[in-house]
Structure formats: structure tokens, C-alpha cells
Amino acid sequence: xxxxxxxxxxxxxxxxxxxxxxxxxxxxxxxxxxxxxxxxxxxxxxxxxxxxxxxxxxxxxxxxxxxxxxxxxxxxxxxxxxxxxxxxxxxxxxxxxxxxxxxxxxxxxxxxxxxxxxxxxxxxxxxxxxxxxxxxxxxxxxxxxxxxxxxxxxxxxxxxxxxxxxxxxxxxxxxxxxxxxxxxxxxxxxxxxxxxxxxxxxxxxxxxxxxxxxxxxxxxxxxxxxxxxxxxxxxxxxxxxxxxxxxxxxxxxxxxxxxxxxxxxxxxxxxxxxxxxxxxxxxxxxxxxxxxxxxxxxxxxxxxxxxxxxxxxxxxxxxxxxxxxxxxxxxxxxxxxxxxxxxxxxxxxxxxxxxxxxxxxxxxxxxxxxxxxxxxxxxxxxxxxxxxxxxxxxxxxxxxxxxxxxxxxxxxxxxxxxxxxxx
Numbered sequence: 001x002x003x004x005x006x007x008x009x010x011x012x013x014x015x016x017x018x019x020x021x022x023x024x025x026x027x028x029x030x031x032x033x034x035x036x037x038x039x040x041x042x043x044x045x046x047x048x049x050x051x052x053x054x055x056x057x058x059x060x061x062x063x064x065x066x067x068x069x070x071x072x073x074x075x076x077x078x079x080x081x082x083x084x085x086x087x088x089x090x091x092x093x094x095x096x097x098x099x100x101x102x103x104x105x106x107x108x109x110x111x112x113x114x115x116x117x118x119x120x121x122x123x124x125x126x127x128x129x130x131x132x133x134x135x136x137x138x139x140x141x142x143x144x145x146x147x148x149x150x151x152x153x154x155x156x157x158x159x160x161x162x163x164x165x166x167x168x169x170x171x172x173x174x175x176x177x178x179x180x181x182x183x184x185x186x187x188x189x190x191x192x193x194x195x196x197x198x199x200x201x202x203x204x205x206x207x208x209x210x211x212x213x214x215x216x217x218x219x220x221x222x223x224x225x226x227x228x229x230x231x232x233x234x235x236x237x238x239x240x241x242x243x244x245x246x247x248x249x250x251x252x253x254x255x256x257x258x259x260x261x262x263x264x265x266x267x268x269x270x271x272x273x274x275x276x277x278x279x280x281x282x283x284x285x286x287x288x289x290x291x292x293x294x295x296x297x298x299x300x301x302x303x304x305x306x307x308x309x310x311x312x313x314x315x316x317x318x319x320x321x322x323x324x325x326x327x328x329x330x331x332x333x334x335x336x337x338x339x340x341x342x343x344x345x346x347x348x349x350x351x352x353x354x355x356x357x358x359x360x361x362x363x364x365x366x367x368x369x370x371x372x373x374x375x376x377x378x379x380x381x382x383x384x385x386x387x388x389x390x391x392x393x394x395x396x397x398x399x400x401x402x403x404x405x406x407x408x409x410x411x412x413x414x415x416x417x418x419x420x421x422x423x
Contacts (some may be wrong), residue, residue, distance in 0.1 A: 044397045126152040164193040170204045177339035178379045183207045198234045199225045251282040320358040322420040334386045339378040348375040385417045399423040
């Protein structure tokens with residue numbers, strides 16, 4: 001901030017100089033011009049007197065020279081007075097006051113003074129924000145807290161760009177805020193400084209995969225392959241590796257990677273159960289691709305209709321269809337949540353066979369589609385209800401759909417959806 005004020009002072013002085021210097025130059029130019037003119041006239045007259053004296057035309061050349069010298073001396077006091085009158089500071093003062101006033105006014109109007117003050121206040125309270133965001137001290141962390149923490153981190157990293165942990169934290173904050181630009185830039189900076197850390201590799205690979213660009217996604221997979229070759233016990237890397245396969249609908253490959261993870265976790269842990277659910281989901285997708293719809297209906301219905309105990313925030317969704325829409329008895333209802341700015345994969349989903357409208361379903365972390373991707377960890381989301389006539393979760397012509405507006409994370413509420421849009 002000291003540098004800013006010094007720069008502002010220097011720029012203001014430069015602006016003042018623009019006003020004052022022309023006055024000084026004008027004074028000096030007038031003074032020098034008159035003096036030089038007197039000297040030139042004096043020298044020219046001396047030459048004339050010498051020429052007249054040589055031709056015998058001058059009666060007394062010494063008298064003429066003496067008079068010429070007296071005339072030159074008589075001009076000096078007048079020049080001095082003119083010079084003194086030209087340097088009066090009151091001539092430049094109004095211009096200086098005007099420039100300073102305009103500078104201050106423009107800064108107040110265009111300089112975002114309030115934002116600068118807010119920024120400085122955030123920098124000052126960074127220790128408090130760090131305890132709240134990183135250690136959970138001081139109550140629930142809000143989105144504004146995350147934004148403030150990100151601003152403070154960027155300031156710190158600007159002053160100390162070698163802080164690898166700071167870049168990693170900024171990438172995680174960007175992920176929590178669903179800001180892919182912040183996440184990607186910070187993760188890349190962290191990876192440039194430490195390419196061996198499993199946590200940094202994971203967040204960097206995630207940012208590349210979320211970009212949606214095939215080349216970036218291929219690069220993300222290469223990063224994971226190389227890291228797992230170095231250390232095959234990294235659960236976070238395996239989890240992301242399986243998610244990539246699932247997102248690309250390579251279900252058997254995702255199963256293989258989840259099964260590899262099963263050997264690395266305790267059989268009694270919650271993570272082990274989540275992995276089994278993820279494997280069952282992928283197996284159901286494979287069965288749906290391979291078997292006729294009529295043969296797979298009973299098994300899929302059994303898996304979806306079963307209600308798991310709610311885990312984390314729970315959302316009650318009441319779904320109805322528009323008046324006049326025919327609902328065959330063999331239809332299926334899919335209700336799922338997707339992140340507003342996150343991965344395209346559904347965060348949580350539930351299927352109801354042969355629904356009778358209106359129908360109410362609950363979504364929570366217990367209905368997560370895959371291990372490591374929970375509804376409560378992905379920021380704002382929206383709910384979609386899709387009515388399918390052939391038990392196919394993929395969008396096909398003839399299905400109907402309804403969608404909610406964006407829902408803020410953590411705000412448990414009753415949600416009403418109307419299926420009224422043909423696909």
C-alpha cells in the first residue's frame with residue numbers, strides 16, 4: 001500500500017509540473033530573449049561606430065560608445081523588474097490547486113477506494129479467516145468467507161509466489177466455489193512447484209478433467225497413471241481415476257478401479273460401503289446395456305426403490321405431471337441432482353418404477369452415484385425429474401422432464417417439480 005501512495009504522489013507531482021513548467025519556461029524565454037537582443041544591438045552599434053570613425057564621419061567615437069553603454073545599463077533594471085514580476089507564485093497557484101483537486105476527485109470517483117479498503121481489511125483478518133476456513137473455528141463457513149479467503153490468498157501469493165501450499169489451498173477454494181478458472185490456474189502453479197504430491201496431482205487432474213476438453217482430459221489421465229505407478233496406495237487418485245472411467249461410460253473399467261480400492265480400505269468403513277454401492281451402480285449400467293429392458297426391470301426396480309437412511313442434508317422433492325399428460329403403468333421416474341458449475345455426472349439419483357403422481361422422493365448423500373462425489377460437497381445444484389417410458393436413464397425422444405431452479409447448498413427445503421417439457 002505504501003508503494004501505491006508513493007506512486008500516486010509522484011503522478012500528482014508530474015501533473016503539477018505540467019502546469020508549472022510552461023510558466024517557468026515562458027519567464028526564462030522572455031528574459032533570455034531580451035538580454036540577447038540588447039547584446040546584439042550593442043555589438044551591431046559598436047561595429048557601425050568603428051566603420052563611421054574609419055570613414056571620418058564620426059565626430060567623437062568615444063562619446064558615442066559611452067552613450068551606447070549607458071543606454072545598455074538603463075535597460076537592465078527594467079528587465080530585472082519584468083523578471084521579478086514573471087516569477088510570482090500566485091500565477092501558478094490556481095493551476096496547482098486545480099490539478100490536485102481534479103486528481104483527488106478522479107481517484108474518489110474512479111479509483112475504487114472502497115474496494116481497496118475492503119481488500120486491505122480482508123488482508124488484515126487473514127489469520128481469522130484461515131482459522132475459520134481451514135480449522136473450522138468460528139462457525140459455519142459461508143461463500144463470502146471463501147471469497148474473502150481466496151482474495152487474501154491471492155494477495156499473499158502475489159508477494160510470495162513460491163508458497164506451494166498456498167497455491168494448493170487456493171485451488172481447493174476455487175473448487176469449493178465452483179470457479180474452474182481459479183482452480184485450474186492455482187492447481188497448475190502448485191503442480192509446477194511440487195509434481196510429486198498426491199493431493200496436488202489430484203486437484204490438478206480434476207481441474208483438467210472438468211475443462212471438458214478431450215486433450216486436457218487425456219492429460220489428466222496420464223498424470224494419474226504416472227502417479228499411481230509411483231505409489232499405488234493413493235486412494236484419492238484411485239477414486240478420481242474411477243470417476244473418469246465412469247464419466248466416459250467405461251463401466252467395467254470403473255469397476256476394476258473401485259475393486260482395487262476395496263483392497264486398500266477397511267471392510268467395516270463407510271468408504272468400503274460407498275465403494276460397493278458404486279460398483280453395484282456400474283454393474284447395473286452394464287446389465288442395462290447388455291440385456292433387453294424387459295429382462296432387467298425387476299432387478300433394477302429392486303435396487304432403486306429401496307430407500308437408504310438419509311445422510312447429510314436431505315431434500316424432499318414432490319413431483320407431478322402437467323394436466324392431460326398420459327402416464328403408462330410401465331413408466332419410470334428418474335429424479336437426480338446435478339451441480340450448477342461442477343461435473344456433469346449426477347450427484348445423487350433415485351428411480352421410482354411405475355409412479356403414481358404426485359410422488360415424493362428424498363435425495364441426500366445416501367443416494368450418491370459414486371464414491372467420493374457427494375451431494376453435500378458440490379456447491380449449488382438443481383433437481384431434474386424425468387419421466388421415461390422404457391426404463392432408459394438416457395434421454396430419448398418421447399420422454400418428459402421438469403427442472404428446478406438453482407438450489408443453495410445446505411438449505412434443506414421442500415421442492416416441487418412439474419414435468420411439463422417434452423424431450
